[in-house]
Amino acid sequence: DHSFLGFEWQKRWCVISKTVFYYYGSDKDKQQKGEFALEGYTIRMNNNLRKDAKKDCCFEISAPDKRIYQFAAATPKEAEEWVQQVKFVIQDMESNTIPEEEEEYDDVGQASSEPIDDSIYEELPVMCFAEESASPKAEVPRKWSQEKVTTVSDGKNTDYANFYQGLWDCTGDVPDELSFKRGDVIYILSKEYNRFGWWVGEMKGTIGLVPKAYIMEMYDI
Numbered sequence: 037d038h039s040f041l042g043f044e045w046q047k048r049w050c051v052i053s054k055t056v057f058y059y060y061g062s063d064k065d066k067q068q069k070g071e072f073a074l075e076g077y078t079i080r081m082n083n084n085l086r087k088d089a090k091k092d093c094c095f096e097i098s099a100p101d102k103r104i105y106q107f108a109a110a111t112p113k114e115a116e117e118w119v120q121q122v123k124f125v126i127q128d129m130e131s132n133t134i135p136e137e138e139e140e141y142d143d144v145g146q147a148s149s150e151p152i153d154d155s156i157y158e159e160l161p162v163m164c165f166a167e168e169s170a171s172p173k174a175e176v177p178r179k180w181s182q183e184k185v186t187t188v189s190d191g192k193n194t195d196y197a198n199f200y201q202g203l204w205d206c207t208g209d210v211p212d213e214l215s216f217k218r219g220d221v222i223y224i225l226s227k228e229y230n231r232f233g234w235w236v237g238e239m240k241g242t243i244g245l246v247p248k249a250y251i252m253e254m255y256d257i
Contacts, residue, residue: 045108047062048060048061048069049061049062049065049249051068051247051249052074052121052122052125053204053206055073055074055075055125055129056071056072056073056074057071057072057073057074057097057105058070058071058249059071060249066203066252072102072103072105074097074122074125074126074129075126075129076099076100076102077097077098077099077102077126078097078098078099078126079095079096079097079098079118079119079122079123079126080095080096080098080119081094081095081115081116081119082094082095082096082106085106085108086108090108090109092112092115093108093109093110093111093112093114093115094106094107094108094109094115095107095109095115095118095119097122195223196254196255197253197255198223198224198225199221199222199223199224199253199254199255200221200222200223200224200237200246200251200252200253200254201219201220201221201222201251201252201254202216202217202218202219202220202222202250202251203218203249203250203251203252204218204250205217205218206246206247206250208244208245211244212244212245213244213245213246214237214239214242214243214244214245214246216239216246216250220239221239221254222237222238222239222246222251223237223238223239224236224237224246225237225238225243227248229245230248233247233248233249234246234247234248235248235251237251
């Protein structure tokens with residue numbers, strides 16, 4: 037799929053953690069392709085990015101003298117939801133209770149003419165785009181069954197496929213989210229909420245929701 041300017045749209049799995057925007061090649065990637073802090077950026081709808089059926093699904097995140105990131109969601113409604121959610125994060129930049137969110141959508145950025153700090157940004161083509169964005173704040177059902185997730189078999193110690201470790205530090209925003217550090221061992225009890233980007237895990241006797249983009253398999257089975 038190519039834009040009318042001749043540049044290729046690429047699908048990306050994206051995560052907004054606090055005030056930083058991370059993007060991955062897919063939801064299975066263990067290392068992000070890039071990241072940028074939302075501080076100083078603004079977001080708006082932009083129906084000039086495409087001329088096809090998705091022209092009203094496009095929006096962009098931009099800032100003076102910084103790379104512009106342009107996106108095409110699946111529907112105009114989802115694009116508007118993304119705009120509202122990112123605006124919320126930007127407006128609440130000083131708050132300590134900004135919700136964590138992660139969703140699959142497509143991205144890449146448009147490079148500006150100004151030099152970019154390679155320690156923060158990866159090298160990207162002069163202009164690239166993202167396509168197929170999912171709704172930014174898929175609400176995770178909070179009333180998960182305690183009986184369902186607390187029943188762990190006696191063979192847990194040898195069930196290597198369900199052992200994961202923290203890829204980055206993560207602080208839960210609500211009581212039913214696990215907080216963990218990079219390298220912490222987490223045993224996954226359920227992947228019931230996989231479509232929301234969350235699993236149910238146990239660490240040191242505490243059970244809670246875990247953002248799957250923040251953990252990686254501990255053993256290569």
